[in-house]
Amino acid sequence: MPNTAARDHRFLRALRREPVDMTPVWIMRQAGRYLPEYRATRQRAGSFLALAKTPELACEVTLQPLARFALDAAILFSDILTVPDAMGLGLHFVEGEGPKLARPLRSAADIERLGVPDPERDLGYVMDAVRLIRRELAGRAPLIGFSGSPWTLACYMIEGEGSASFARAKALAWNEPALMHTLLDTLAKSVAAYLAAQAAAGAQALMVFDTWGGLLAPAQFREFSLRWLGEIAALLKADPVAKDMPLILFSKGANAHLEALADTGCAALGVDWTISIGEARRRVGSRVALQGNLDPVVLAASPDAIRREVQAVLDDFGAHSGHVFNLGHGITPDIDPAHVAVLVDTVHEMSRNGAAVSTG
């Protein structure tokens, strides 16, 4: 599915660490509640899940931020818990409380009976959305497909909902590591198949959100998160379509592990805002591209402050290729969309004129 025009887009060039005319930028959760048009579509859909499960509506909200801002990538609008839902755990949302699973994993038998979902059969609404969005984008910007990481999915599947500490999930890892690996193995196969199917349907880059990896102590992170991220990278390398799609890994709060994450074979790492992106670059060298890492809260500050902080991130990364500008975490609902325009335009202006980015 990749064509010459798409290959030449600055977002994909930056992921390949090739020179670009200016630094590409997109924003995690760019199709979200801070946009009035998103809230209107969400209202029309009746529920978050109806929005995510109706390809036409998912396509509509995916494209909304690209109509407003000069963003360099679109990201599939979906939820990270679609895979557990397809496994039969019953995803639903309680207003103001976030995602819940009706049938969390409570026994070894619950884990052992889990199968790997067939993406086209069990997650057809996602594949239809990917195909529709890719067609509607018509080459304007590349499309990113995504999934939650095995560890992050396991956290939710064991707790049944969000948690500050995911104590049940961690306790299972300490008490019954073999059983936890059985679960993570099933999840790694499921995530890899899901991402490969998104690539076959038209996604041009793939991202794994390891949202809760950073809750783990170093040895646990390596055993229960990193190992299975590496397995996904290896499985995708063996897939005839996905092998050509850049894979972005984002382990939030796991900056101690950047070198090891870079060694998984991924194309790029997401970086949160609690580390200097210059230091991250020095540590991983030119092995991978880096995506980040402005503190999302900067968008609540004044336009002048936003410009200053954008410049600081660009300066910090320096005159290397391989930078995709992004926030260090998702944009929050309270942000003024006018501030997002300031961010996007500033990234382009300052990286085009400044010394920070080599020109292609």
Place this chain on the structure above:
Amino acid sequence: MPNTAARDHRFLRALRREPVDMTPVWIMRQAGRYLPEYRATRQRAGSFLALAKTPELACEVTLQPLARFALDAAILFSDILTVPDAMGLGLHFVEGEGPKLARPLRSAADIERLGVPDPERDLGYVMDAVRLIRRELAGRAPLIGFSGSPWTLACYMIEGEGSASFARAKALAWNEPALMHTLLDTLAKSVAAYLAAQAAAGAQALMVFDTWGGLLAPAQFREFSLRWLGEIAALLKADPVAKDMPLILFSKGANAHLEALADTGCAALGVDWTISIGEARRRVGSRVALQGNLDPVVLAASPDAIRREVQAVLDDFGAHSGHVFNLGHGITPDIDPAHVAVLVDTVHEMSRNGAAVSTG
């Protein structure tokens, strides 16, 4: 107030990086809701704040965990927001929602009119509690006094309550840095005076909880958190009593800054569980002692897993002096007290017999 017996206690010896007979251990939030006797006293007090503000009750709950477990230190039972309360912001608690301030800072005038509280006059209930606890401890274990950090107090004072991102506080730092520093300067003077008064009243070690420092990007951390932690260390060094009391700084989630924190002149650093304590030791060398860093969730696992993970932390720290065993964050209300006994006893047994700790 220090006497020879107190100076010889293994907790204070470890903070001075002197040899000890076994690794000392205490637990953040050790006087807390996981203990049925704490819940009973809390019930009798009528509210959390009545408990914290009644010296006899604060003393009672401070001593409760020492009656159950072979802990090597007591920590004053109090709240980190006593200083903003003494400044007139109106601390109160809403059941299930955490602390609130009735009069958060909303303007430059609000900030400029803040004064430095006189600890004996404005926080007399804390000083009375320290005196009473010290007397009741009767040398069994050293007493730790504490405060929130300037940055952490500023976060609550600006938001008026807890927050996932403290967007108002961060935005003030970006938009009006001079005004933020006015606030932090007042807070640093207030915290230093408060800690010095606790030392004069009998506290034998002092700890600053920089709970929200880890939310800051590196440059912001250095400017708005670290700088004022250093100021507190310097102010305490100039105090005739506090200068002899070891100061422990704990910036949760700020592992990127351990070297800089060690250079503030403090005696020890708290370390959360997301970094190997061996790596932390290699980075700070023998400049400071380290306190930590077992994942608090380990206490939700089996006794066998707890023993294994305690041993892993001891092995990771290695055969140096200067280790105070602790969790990497506070104990949570769901923990079985029997598991705490396993932890405390295991630390002592394994460090006495093992090669991990030099003998005094």
